[in-house]
Amino acid sequence: MSTFLFRRLSFAGRLDELRPRMYRLAFSWSKDAFLADDLVQEAMIRALQKQAQLRDDELLDRWAIRILANLWLDHVRSRPKEENIDDVMDSLCMEDNQSPDCLHCRDEMIECVRRAIMSLPEMQRIVVTLVDLEEFSYKETATILDLPVGTVMSRLSRGRQALRELLIERPQPEVRETASPGRHLRRVI
Known part of the structure; x- marks a missing residue:
């Protein structure tokens, strides 16, 4: 396997490991599960397309989250102000030992x-x-x-x-x- 292909597979795997963290952030910003999924997917696509721009592989998490934050800010700028943000509630897991x-x-x-x-x-x-x-x-x-x-x-x-x-x-x-x-x-x- 060529070094380029190995590095690309390694990059994609490390990026995929960041997906849950990126989703948590996107959901905490948007409070919309579908929008959070879309933002994370778009961020991952852009990260894969712009992989050559990452100068230090150790900074992958910060770099990918910066892409996500920029996408979110672009989304916020493109939509009209919303008044009611309390409509979306996610489900919480229940623990058996609590009343x-x-x-x-x-x-x-x-x-x-x-x-x-x-x-x-x-x-x-x-x-x-x-x-x-x-x-x-x-x-x-x-x-x-x-x-x-x-x-x-x-x-x-x-x-x-x-x-x-x-x-x-x-x-x-x-x-x-x-x-x-x-x-x-x-x-x-």
Whole structure:
């Protein structure tokens, strides 16, 4: 087998190993399983077509995710602004050893976090998912998005602050005590 063919097969295999990670990212950005599949497929095709542009094989993951991020940003720029992003919910696997109440609480918390992340401005959401969920360093994220490290850090900081306000520091519902003989009821308004 020629060296070129072997290298191409090796590249395709390593790229295919990145598919689940790329799908998770695409889905976290788009919240649409079909769109995430399309984005990943297009990113993989472009990566295969532009394989010669990859200078360091050790940076394949960052390079492929940069292609994916560029495709996502192109998609966002090409569509009109959407108001409702909460319509899509993915199914979560249930563990046998947890009660339905625990599962419900966990699902509600996960959905609350998803909504908060989806409400972030586009570039803050992308930076938060790359750094906090995919655990890329600031420098790697800057390389993927072709941004200065300081810009990544400021967008991450603003994104985290917005999430903190949405999830932790948000005002709690007003609670009013209603007294009646022998009972103490709380009314949430």
